[in-house]
Amino acid sequence: MTEPLPIRLTVNGAPVRRFVEPRLSLADFLRQDLGLTGTHLGCEMGACGACLVRLDGRAVHACLTLAVQADGGTVETVEGLTEAGTLADLQAAFHARNALQCGYCTPGMLVAAQDYLAQDGAPSREAIRDALSGNYCRCTGYEAIVDAIAEVARARRAGRQA
Numbered sequence: 001m002t003e004p005l006p007i008r009l010t011v012n013g014a015p016v017r018r019f020v021e022p023r024l025s026l027a028d029f030l031r032q033d034l035g036l037t038g039t040h041l042g043c044e045m046g047a048c049g050a051c052l053v054r055l056d057g058r059a060v061h062a063c064l065t066l067a068v069q070a071d072g073g074t075v076e077t078v079e080g081l082t083e084a085g086t087l088a089d090l091q092a093a094f095h096a097r098n099a100l101q102c103g104y105c106t107p108g109m110l111v112a113a114q115d116y117l118a119q120d121g122a123p124s125r126e127a128i129r130d131a132l133s134g135n136y137c138r139c140t141g142y143e144a145i146v147d148a149i150a151e152v153a154r155a156r157r158a159g160r161q162a
């Protein structure tokens with residue numbers, strides 16, 4: 001039997017120390033050990049994007065990342081990004097444009113959008129669609145999601161130029 005391994009990391013600004021099974025995914029660690037259920041699980045094979053979180057500033061699939069791989073790192077989940085206000089404009093735009101229905105895909109969509117907008121301040125609709133190609137939504141048909149992200153991209157750009 002494999003012994004649990006010690007990990008130390010920062011999650012949403014707070015230090016965390018735990019012993020974890022070597023094969024425990026970061027998604028299960030966040031959801032089961034820390035109660036951060038905003039990180040959703042869909043396919044559990046890197047295809048749907050529901051489980052995206054930020055690890056050391058980059059969006060990663062928490063279903064494909066082991067908790068032990070986050071040892072020493074900094075994890076931000078949708079809860080932490082929400083609390084910090086990082087996603088406030090995206091969340092408001094998603095709400096205003098009805099860019100969510102069941103909401104299952106929404107945390108991953110928000111993390112993907114935030115990650116993408118941080119890299120490309122002036123994206124086209126095609127580029128936004130491309131950036132979301134790893135995020136599945138069964139409900140919305142994507143148009144409203146792209147509208148919301150395009151609106152935030154414009155507003156952030158205008159804010160930077162003001």
Ligand code: FES
Pocket residue numbers: 040041042043044045046047048049050051052061062063064
């Ligand atoms: S649950 Fe991780 S990509 Fe689908």
Ligand code: FES
Pocket residue numbers: 099100101102103104105106136137138139140
């Ligand atoms: S809102 Fe239901 S899966 Fe996207």
